[in-house]
Amino acid sequence: MSTFSIIFAGFGGQGTQSMGKILAYAAMLEGKEVSWCPSYGPEMRGGTSNVHVIISDEGIGSPVITKDATCVVALNKPSLDKFAHTVADGGALVINSDLAELEEGQAKAGTRVFNIPANKIATDAFGGSKLANLVMLGAVVYATSPIKVESIDDAFTHVFEGGKAKFIPDNKKAFELGFNCAKELDK
Amino acid sequence: MAKVLMKGNEAVGKAAIEAGCRYFFGYPITPQSEVPEYLSSELPKVGGTFVQAESEVAAINMVYGAAAAGARVLTSSSSPGVALKQEGIGYISNASLPAVIINMMRGGPGLGTIQPGQADYNMAVKGGSNGDYHNVVLAPASVQEAVDMVMEAFDIADMYGTPVIVLADGLIGQMMEPVEFNYVRREGIPEKTWALTGKGKGERHNIKNLVIDPDDCEAWNHEHFEVYERILANEEAWEDYLMEDAEYAFVSYGTASRVVRTAIGYLRAEGYKVGMIRPKTLWPFPQKAFDKWNGQVKKYLDVEMSMGQMVPDVAYACNDKNKVVFHGRTGGNVPTVDEVVAFAKEIMGGDK
Numbered sequence: 234m235s236t237f238s239i240i241f242a243g244f245g246g247q248g249t250q251s252m253g254k255i256l257a258y259a260a261m262l263e264g265k266e267v268s269w270c271p272s273y274g275p276e277m278r279g280g281t282s283n284v285h286v287i288i289s290d291e292g293i294g295s296p297v298i299t300k301d302a303t304c305v306v307a308l309n310k311p312s313l314d315k316f317a318h319t320v321a322d323g324g325a326l327v328i329n330s331d332l333a334e335l336e337e338g339q340a341k342a343g344t345r346v347f348n349i350p351a352n353k354i355a356t357d358a359f360g361g362s363k364l365a366n367l368v369m370l371g372a373v374v375y376a377t378s379p380i381k382v383e384s385i386d387d388a389f390t391h392v393f394e395g396g397k398a399k400f401i402p403d404n405k406k407a408f409e410l411g412f413n414c415a416k417e418l419d420k
Numbered sequence: 421m422a423k424v425l426m427k428g429n430e431a432v433g434k435a436a437i438e439a440g441c442r443y444f445f446g447y448p449i450t451p452q453s454e455v456p457e458y459l460s461s462e463l464p465k466v467g468g469t470f471v472q473a474e475s476e477v478a479a480i481n482m483v484y485g486a487a488a489a490g491a492r493v494l495t496s497s498s499s500p501g502v503a504l505k506q507e508g509i510g511y512i513s514n515a516s517l518p519a520v521i522i523n524m525m526r527g528g529p530g531l532g533t534i535q536p537g538q539a540d541y542n543m544a545v546k547g548g549s550n551g552d553y554h555n556v557v558l559a560p561a562s563v564q565e566a567v568d569m570v571m572e573a574f575d576i577a578d579m580y581g582t583p584v585i586v587l588a589d590g591l592i593g594q595m596m597e598p599v600e601f602n603y604v605r606r607e608g609i610p611e612k613t614w615a616l617t618g619k620g621k622g623e624r625h626n627i628k629n630l631v632i633d634p635d636d637c638e639a640w641n642h643e644h645f646e647v648y649e650r651i652l653a654n655e656e657a658w659e660d661y662l663m664e665d666a667e668y669a670f671v672s673y674g675t676a677s678r679v680v681r682t683a684i685g686y687l688r689a690e691g692y693k694v695g696m697i698r699p700k701t702l703w704p705f706p707q708k709a710f711d712k713w714n715g716q717v718k719k720y721l722d723v724e725m726s727m728g729q730m731v732p733d734v735a736y737a738c739n740d741k742n743k744v745v746f747h748g749r750t751g752g753n754v755p756t757v758d759e760v761v762a763f764a765k766e767i768m769g770g771d772k
Contacts, residue, residue, distance in 0.1 A: 254425070254596070261425050261598045269425070269596035273451060274534050294682030296595055296675075299756040 237379035242283035243308025248366030253284035259388035260288040270296035325376040364407035371411025423598040429454035435570040442468035443493040445482035451590030452524035480508030487517040490615025496522035510549025518577030524593035527752030535752025536590035541729035557702040559673040563597035575606040658706035666695030683760035710737040
């Protein structure tokens with residue numbers, strides 16, 4: 234059996250909750266057990282916003298991740314500082330390197346670090362940084378393989394229903410750019 | 421029906437509709453405001469009625485009225501809001517009326533915090549209103565279980581003529597998990613022949629609360645307690661988790677039990693024979709679970725998001741207060757896996 238526990242963290246408005254939701258949806262459609270557990274309350278307003286996503290072949294215990302995270306996704310510096318230590322031995326740390334820089338000794342030895350210039354990638358491709366979260370999600374899926382890559386398409390069709398379907402092509406492209414960026418960095 | 425990914429608060433709203441609830445009266449409060457929000461748009465689509473009352477007190481009395489008219493009716497709130505509803509819950513109970521109350525608990529006392537808590541155990545289980553009465557209290561530990569329990573709550577309420585409280589917490593309300601809705605109505609739910617539906621040419625019905633003669637009032641109480649005896653006999657529910665060889669047993673419900681489940685994984689990996697009795701009903705408290713395991717369990721490790729409100733019930737159920745130890749976080753904090761593991765190791769010593 235395998236369990237993936239992933240913390241997505243950033244500022245409110247960066248899309249942490251929705252990237253977690255897309256991943257959770259993809260996993261659910263694969264028939265996995267899933268939990269999506271957000272921080273809630275006043276800290277959403279401009280402060281840090283995070284969501285804990287767990288994907289497993291068996292029943293999920295604590296929906297809150299406090300240790301042994303398969304992956305921490307930091308969209309800004311405060312999030313990196315808050316969660317870097319929760320990565321499991323040999324786990325992955327995926328950082329939006331346009332907004333956060335890993336300090337010396339901040340990641341445990343053996344952590345696989347992916348510095349993804351997500352804002353730049355998104356801006357170059359779409360003229361704005363809105364889709365940086367999907368770039369990051371692509372990198373996460375490459376780094377930890379919690380789902381099959383093709384399942385993300387199923388998730389998009391569920392999350393972007395009806396009139397929102399027009400957003401799918403750009404989201405898909407952003408996801409692929411992030412996936413390929415992480416793949417390049419991993420060579 | 422295929423599984424969908426839903427927030428607990430929205431899922432319990434949908435569960436109520438699936439179970440035939442067509443009336444909701446409530447007032448928003450974090451962390452359960454998505455329940456009224458969801459029902460405000462969804463109930464009218466099925467011919468139901470949603471009212472945002474002027475207060476929680478008004479809302480619970482609207483519930484009282486709708487229940488008296490024979491409706492399946494729901495209200496929901498979070499801790500301080502449910503505190504305001506207590507008088508009405510006592511009245512509904514005294515009138516032997518069915519109603520479902522959801523409490524997505526947050527940290528208290530008073531206005532407290534909006535983060536998740538379990539410190540309304542006493543208010544729900546011991547009764548926050550006056551007089552001799554019990555609420556049936558169901559304690560879900562996942563979004564799916566919250567859905568199933570809300571559906572079941574309507575059946576239990578109708579079966580016995582009593583308010584049923586679904587006692588969850590802010591985390592279950594806010595998190596998303598895959599859910600499916602498969603409501604199957606229980607067998608044997610009596611018809612509401614007593615409902616106030618307008619006399620017409622039929623019988624006069626009267627639902628009242630004042631029983632002024634002490635002998636009558638005492639007899640009335642005894643009638644309620646005959647119903648409670650049936651509930652005690654029929655409705656206890658719990659989960660045994662890895663209990664077969666367990667020498668130490670956690671006792672934990674709701675969100676706290678999820679953390680305990682993960683902690684047990686770490687402890688089992690180190691060879692500790694530890695399991696969990698997870699009450700799904702808090703009243704009736706699952707006495708049968710303790711009768712079943714008491715012989716082999718050396719200590720009960722009660723873990724809650726409160727200062728230990730369930731401890732007396734565990735001590736009573738296992739008939740040995742010296743067997744019960746407690747670890748809790750309160751005021752909106754959720755215990756971490758590490759602290760639960762450390763607590764258990766301290767109690768067990770090296771006893772594997």
